Amino acid sequence: AQSVTQPDIHITVSEGASLELRCNYSYGATPYLFWYVQSPGQGLQLLLKYFSGDTLVQGIKGFEAEFKRSQSSFNLRKPSVHWSDAAEYFCAGDSGNTPLVFGKGTRLSVIA
């Protein structure tokens, strides 16, 4: 069955430090992949998406993600985290014939 896995439930980073949030997918073929962010009490905002082509995709708020077929991964990165980045981050996949499948999310805390 298709699945998206986010191995880290909670990550804490210092403000200004770099960030990498992990996402692995299990699909028969390469799915469309997305990263969403959810601030407390808010809805889901799309950070970036991968459909095909360049495996390094740029998103909003300075985020980027790299699709690695060999590792079945689509990790989210940011070179310098800001306190306002503290939120829940969800990776999601779409195979085209199944609904959007979300990972369990990674909660990011940012400390001074």
Place this chain on the structure above:
Amino acid sequence: EPEVTQTPSHQVTQMGQEVILRCVPISNHLYFYWYRQILGQKVEFLVSFYNNEISEKSEIFDDQFSVERPDGSNFTLKIRSTKLEDSAMYFCASTASFRNEQFFGPGTRLTVL
């Protein structure tokens, strides 16, 4: 910038009562979705809707649930007889075309007592 809106933001209801959650998708979008997020858990797909009919639904979406697009702008989710385990955040989403990015609303927090 167009956005998906949802009302109410928070609904409290008694077990066994009917609730209707409302969504206004982005106006030129054609595909509509409902998702559920139980507190502390992942976002789960409930149902997709296209061309005035359900195109797909999950196991969660049983006979207690129904969706409707009554007037060409609103998209509603009805839970006929709420259970305690229906307490969750419900998100509406819409997209202009199949497999394109989905735009999510801010959610309705449903609390069943």
